[in-house]
Amino acid sequence: MGIKVKSLFFALLLFLASCPAFGLVLNLDGVSVGVYFSPNGGAMEAIVREVDRAQSEILVQAYSFTSAPIAKAIVKAHRRGVRVSVILDKSQKGEGYSSATFFSNAGVETLIDDKHAIAHNKVMVIDGAIVITGSYNYTQAAESRNAENLLVIRSRELAEVYRKNWFAHRDHSVAFGR
16 A cells, blocks of 8 residues: 555544544545544445445345345346346345345345355445445344445545455355255
């Protein structure tokens, strides 16, 4: 990391430590970064908004996924012709009716990453230009009860790094089959 990037990063961390629980969009050296905290800090709304704006591709990696608004937005994007693919943790495979079942039944490509003790990613890459990540799980508890964080980063360069990582996980994942 260059000195300028490190300085911006540390300034961001200091700033975030003093932020209340609501959304904020910063411009860091030309990169737009949306910052959200939970509970009830706008993270779920930010994710749904970005998914609703998607035009060509949504790549998802999720450990736990119980947020109905986010899941519905993803299926809605799929139905309007956006290429959507979801990689979930193997814990989703053993549950009766899980998010894997929901996505699969909706025709969304659904994969299970069973090569790791836990596939604990919480990432979306949208249109090769937006990265959504942070500790925020795609769950109702994350939105209403937990203390979590979410970043919405508009950077094609960063999105490409996350896309490559997503495809590396896809390559060792298996198709969900109930």
